Amino acid sequence: MSVQTPIPTSGASAVTPPQDRVAGRLPRWGQLAAFACGTAIAALLSWLTDSTVVLFVIYAAVLGTLVLYVASRRAEGRRQATDRLVTAIVTSAFGIAMVPLAALVWEVVGRGIERLDAEFFSASLQGIVGEGGGAYHALMGTLIITGLTALISVPVGLMTAIYLVEYAQGRLKRAITFFVDVMTGIPSIVAGLFAYALFVLLFGPGIRLGIMGAVALSVLMIPVVVRSAEEVLKLVPNELREASYALGVPKWRTIVKVVLPTAIAGLGTGVTLAIARVVGETAPLLITVGITNATNFNPFDGRMATLPVYAYYQLTQPGVPPEFAIDRAWTAALILIILVMGLNVVARVISRFFAPKTGR
Amino acid sequence: MAKRIDVSDLDIYYGKFLAVQGVTVSIEPRSVTALIGPSGCGKSTFLRSINRMHEVLPGARVEGKVVMDGQDLYSADVDPVDVRRQIGMVFQRPNPFPTMSIYDNVAAGLRLNNKQTKKADLDDLVERSLRGANLWNEVKDRLDRPGSSLSGGQQQRLCIARAIAVEPDVLLMDEPCSALDPISTLAIEDLMTELKERFTIVIVTHNMQQAARVSESTGFFNLNGVGQPGRLIEFNPTEKIFSNPDEKATEDYISGRFG
Numbered sequence: 001m002s003v004q005t006p007i008p009t010s011g012a013s014a015v016t017p018p019q020d021r022v023a024g025r026l027p028r029w030g031q032l033a034a035f036a037c038g039t040a041i042a043a044l045l046s047w048l049t050d051s052t053v054v055l056f057v058i059y060a061a062v063l064g065t066l067v068l069y070v071a072s073r074r075a076e077g078r079r080q081a082t083d084r085l086v087t088a089i090v091t092s093a094f095g096i097a098m099v100p101l102a103a104l105v106w107e108v109v110g111r112g113i114e115r116l117d118a119e120f121f122s123a124s125l126q127g128i129v130g131e132g133g134g135a136y137h138a139l140m141g142t143l144i145i146t147g148l149t150a151l152i153s154v155p156v157g158l159m160t161a162i163y164l165v166e167y168a169q170g171r172l173k174r175a176i177t178f179f180v181d182v183m184t185g186i187p188s189i190v191a192g193l194f195a196y197a198l199f200v201l202l203f204g205p206g207i208r209l210g211i212m213g214a215v216a217l218s219v220l221m222i223p224v225v226v227r228s229a230e231e232v233l234k235l236v237p238n239e240l241r242e243a244s245y246a247l248g249v250p251k252w253r254t255i256v257k258v259v260l261p262t263a264i265a266g267l268g269t270g271v272t273l274a275i276a277r278v279v280g281e282t283a284p285l286l287i288t289v290g291i292t293n294a295t296n297f298n299p300f301d302g303r304m305a306t307l308p309v310y311a312y313y314q315l316t317q318p319g320v321p322p323e324f325a326i327d328r329a330w331t332a333a334l335i336l337i338i339l340v341m342g343l344n345v346v347a348r349v350i351s352r353f354f355a356p357k358t359g360r
Numbered sequence: 361m362a363k364r365i366d367v368s369d370l371d372i373y374y375g376k377f378l379a380v381q382g383v384t385v386s387i388e389p390r391s392v393t394a395l396i397g398p399s400g401c402g403k404s405t406f407l408r409s410i411n412r413m414h415e416v417l418p419g420a421r422v423e424g425k426v427v428m429d430g431q432d433l434y435s436a437d438v439d440p441v442d443v444r445r446q447i448g449m450v451f452q453r454p455n456p457f458p459t460m461s462i463y464d465n466v467a468a469g470l471r472l473n474n475k476q477t478k479k480a481d482l483d484d485l486v487e488r489s490l491r492g493a494n495l496w497n498e499v500k501d502r503l504d505r506p507g508s509s510l511s512g513g514q515q516q517r518l519c520i521a522r523a524i525a526v527e528p529d530v531l532l533m534d535e536p537c538s539a540l541d542p543i544s545t546l547a548i549e550d551l552m553t554e555l556k557e558r559f560t561i562v563i564v565t566h567n568m569q570q571a572a573r574v575s576e577s578t579g580f581f582n583l584n585g586v587g588q589p590g591r592l593i594e595f596n597p598t599e600k601i602f603s604n605p606d607e608k609a610t611e612d613y614i615s616g617r618f619g
């Protein structure tokens with residue numbers, strides 16, 4: 001507990017009373033009391049200056065910290081007081097970081113929950129003017145396009161990572177790593193334009209296909225998969241590879257049967273998070289896939305709806321009266337958040353479930 | 361089938377660094393050959409170049425000849441994977457596969473190479489190998505537990521079981537007992553005496569008594585200074601090395617005057 005540097009006593013008495021080595025201590029409720037005190041002053045202050053809730057919270061946090069610091073300084077000494085001050089600052093920083101997240105979830109859930117009904121999941125927008133309708137077609141579009149994206153990106157990304165970790169050497173390795181890093185930072189609109197330009201070259205202008213969206217998203221997803229898989233593969237101890245070689249197992253079989261199984265938890269987690277990263281991309285899909293009101297399951301034939309683009313159009317072109325479309329936009333946003341959260345949960349489950357078992 | 365190995369004028373490099381120079385030695389079949397010497401003199405490096413494990417490191421290469429029963433292991437038409445199938449290896453630090461059970465670890469050599477084996481035969485092989493490594497009694501009730509759930513000494517014996525399960529001709533061991541308690545060490549030494557009926561065994565050890573107890577021949581490695589290549593100073597029957605070595609350096613090392 002609070003062991004302070006013993007104050008050098010003028011070594012007169014052989015038996016040092018224990019009080020000398022134990023610093024004063026604020027009671028357990030001291031911290032609470034300090035902040036209550038700060039809050040009270042803050043309330044008074046905001047009442048006097050007629051300020052908003054936000055200002056009140058800021059006043060309360062700053063004043064509470066100040067009161068706690070002063071009290072601790074008097075009762076416990078400098079080191080404890082600094083400790084409490086820094087703890088308060090770090091906690092506040094965490095609080096500040098949480099504010100946008102909490103506000104966002106609060107807002108999206110509050111506004112989106114209204115239309116989170118069965119119809120939303122079963123109806124498209126075909127023939128809908130005003131009330132009703134749903135995002136079935138957009139949800140399906142998002143699932144199909146994201147699935148295709150994963151189908152393209154996971155093999156390419158994993159194999160690139162395997163190449164980088166197990167085979168590549170020297171200059172080529174550095175070059176690939178560099179370009180993968182550059183690709184990680186490519187703005188998503190550029191990926192969209194690239195896919196669009198590619199398909200225009202092949203099929204002529206004005207083309208819109210689900211697969212174009214998958215290609216655009218793959219440009220964004222592949223580098224993420226490569227990076228995460230590379231990190232995970234590097235963590236596999238070299239000794240396991242050597243143990244396998246020493247049994248006369250060829251390199252490729254060692255990779256497939258020893259390295260990949262050892263790394264499977266991390267790989268699964270990385271892939272899932274990479275999917276979560278692209279599932280909400282809007283700009284590239286806006287250009288390459290467009291939007292439609294009807295359900296289209298075929299990514300090789302015509303426009304498809306996707307949740308982010310759906311939300312975008314419902315919000316920017318709501319029609320009259322606008323409120324029904326705007327409600328649908330919020331619900332689409334809510335579903336996207338749920339999807340991303342779900343993917344994160346899946347990632348955690350994967351890393352828990354597949355982690356090498358060491359239990360005795 | 362145990363096989364003899366003739367090494368001649370072997371130089372071993374890590375990139376540009378010459379780690380071991382000019383090793384010439386004959387390793388007899390059905391015997392235990394011990395390699396001793398101070399740390400960093402290239403015992404592990406030499407051992408790993410016998411089964412071509414050395415070259416898996418980037419830039420690592422070898423010049424010279426390693427001939428096993430008339431076949432140069434480093435000639436262009438020899439596949440290093442085949443060499444490693446015939447020359448097994450046990451490492452200094454136990455390295456069981458963490459994703460596999462005890463059973464699967466022992467069966468790994470066959471499983472990873474996709475050898476089709478009947479379940480009963482495989483069971484038999486696993487039991488034989490574990491008995492061979494003096495581990496059977498400790499693990500026979502929990503063969504499906506992860507290999508990493510064993511203690512360090514048990515893990516090392518598991519690795520020995522894994523290595524002998526593929527029935528190699530030669531078994532290389534790099535300080536296999538440095539992680540074992542005295543009882544397991546004795547068991548491994550007994551095991552070596554047993555195994556040398558079937559295998560050629562080369563063991564690196566820091567334990568002089570161990571070398572004296574188990575080996576027929578002993579090689580002493582040394583180096584003149586940091587950055588200098590290691591050399592095989594003396595290779596003789598173990599009795600001679602420990603009673604009346606040819607070289608002064610060997611005598612100094614054995615009597616504990618350095619290293």
Ligand SMILES: Nc1ncnc2c1ncn2[C@@H]1O[C@H](COP(=O)(O)OP(=O)(O)O)[C@@H](O)[C@H]1O
Binds near residue numbers: 374401403406
């Ligand atoms: N992976 C490596 N890369 C470069 N040099 C190495 C590597 N491993 C060992 N060496 C060097 O080779 C020499 C012999 O090492 P080693 O064979 O491990 O010695 P010992 O096993 O006798 O202690 C040492 O100088 C060591 O620094």
Ligand SMILES: [Mg+2]
Binds near residue numbers: 403404405534
């Ligand atoms: Mg060594």
